[in-house]
Amino acid sequence: MHTSVETKEEFEKVRSLEQKAQKYLAGGCLGTFRAPLDPIPVISHGEGSRIIDAQGRSYIDFIMGSGPLILGHSHPALVSAVERQLRHGTTYYWIGEHIVQLAEKIVQAAPCGETVKFANSGTEATYHALRMARVYTGREKILKFEGGYHGVHDYSLMSAHPKNVGSYPEAKPDSGGIPRGIAESVLVAPFNDTETTAQIIQTHGHAIAAAIVEPLQRVIKPRGTFLNDVRKLTREHNIVLIFDEIVTGFRLDYGGAQEHYGVIPDVAVYGKALTGGFSLAAICGNREILDTTNPDRIGTQDHSYFSGTLNGNPLAAAAGLACLVELEKEGVLKGLHDRGERFMEEIRNLGRSCHVPLQVAGDGPVLQLFFTEKPIINYQDTLSQDKTLGQKVAKKMWEKGVSVVPNGKIYLSIAHSEEDFQRFLETLEDVLRSLS
Secondary structure, X not given: OEOOOOOHHHHHHHHHHHHHHHHHOHHHOOOOOXXXXXXXXXXXXXXXXXXXEOOOEEEEEOOHHHOOOOOXXXXXXXXXXXXXXXXXXXOOOOOOHHHHHHHXXXXXXXXXXXXXXXXXXHHHHHHHHHHHHHHHHOOOEEEEEOOOOOOOOOOOOEOOOOOOOOOOOOOOEOOOOOXXXXXXXXXXXXXXXXXXXXXXXXXXXHHEEXXXXXXXXXXXXXXOOHHHXXXXXXXXXXXXXXXXXXXXXXXXXXXXXXXXXXXXOOEEEEOHHHOOOOOOEXXXXXXXXXXXXXXXXXXXXXXXXXOXXXXXXXXXXXXXXXXXXXXXXXXXXXXXXXXXXXXXXXXXXXXXXXXOOOEEEXXXXXXXXXXXXXXXXXXXXXXXXXXXXXXXXXXHHHHOOEEOOOOOEEEOOOOOOHHHHHHHHHHHHHHHHHHO
C-alpha cells in the first residue's frame, strides 16, 4: 500500500512542502480539520478511491473531499467533460449552455423543483436561501436545529456544535466574531423532538421566516414522523421550510432526501455530490420564493440581492452534468446505498467482537463512528462519545493507509471496491484490538 521517496533530494522536497504548509497556511490547514499525522501529509494527487501524498504514500480515501467525490477521484467522465469545456472558456459571467441544462436536470430531479439559482458553496446557498425567505415572508427570525450544520456564515454558526445543550430556543454562537444581534434572530430546537419544536413554532411562528433542517442531520436519521411533523407545522404557520441537502442531494437517492424520506420542502439547497468535486451549489424550489432575487425588484424591500462572479461557472456546470448523468444510471445510487448499509452493520459487528463501545450512525453512503454506549438519536447523544479514542483511532488508521476525519463523517463512493471495504474493516479491527 505504501511507497515512499527514496532519494535525499526527494525527501528534502517533501519536507520543504510540509514546512511551507505550516508557515504559509494559517493553522497549518485549510479549514478546521488537520490530518492526524506529524508531519502533515501534503497530497500530490488522487486516483479512484485513493489519495497519494508528496512522499508517495497511498491511502484509501474515506473522506472523499468531505463528500463531493461520490464518483471518486479523477472520474473519466468528469475529466473529459471539463477538458472539453476548458477549450471553450473558464467563465463567462453570463448564462452558459451547460448551466441551463444543469438547472433543468436539477428541477426534474428535485420533488420541490420549480426553478434554480446557482452559488459557489453550501455556505452561500444556505445564506441566500434564508435571505429569500425573509424577503418572501416579511419576517426576520429563523429556526434551526441543535447540531445542524449549514455552512460557516453567522446564522449557521449558532448552536451547530454547542458544548452546553438545552435552553431552547436560545441560540449559542459557535465562533467568536458573531454579532449579538444574530443570536436574537435565531431560534433553536432539538432534532427529532416534535413536541419541543411545535412549542417553539406555536410561540414564535408569527416571527419566523424559515425553518432550515438537514433531513439527515449530519448522520442522524429522522425518527418516526419528525420530518412530516415539521412540514405540517411550517405550513400551518406560513413558514418557509428549507431542506439543506448539501450532503444528501443526489446521494441518498437521485431525488435526494426528499425522495428518500418522502417529505417535500419549499426550498432545497444542493452541493457536494452535485458536481463530483467542483465548486458549485444550487438553490432549488418554489418559484415565488426564488423570484425575490429577480433584478427587476432591485431598490425595493421585495428584492433579495443575489450576485457572485463565478455563479454558474461553465467548468463546474459541465462537471455537474457529467456527474448527474452517472448518478442517474439505473442501480448506481441504490447499489451504493445498499453497500453502505452493509458496511455500517459490518462495523457494528466489529465493535461488538472487539468489545469496544461503538455506535455507527448514518444512512447508506454517509456514516460516522461514535465511541459510546449510547444510541445516537440527537445532537445531545453525540456529546457522550469518547473523542480522545476517536482521535487515536483516526491517527492509527492513517498510519496504516486509510484516511478518515477524526470523529468525523465517512463518505462512500462508487469508486470504492470490495477490497477497499475489506481493507477498512481489517485495519479498524487491528487498531481497535491494539488500543484495547
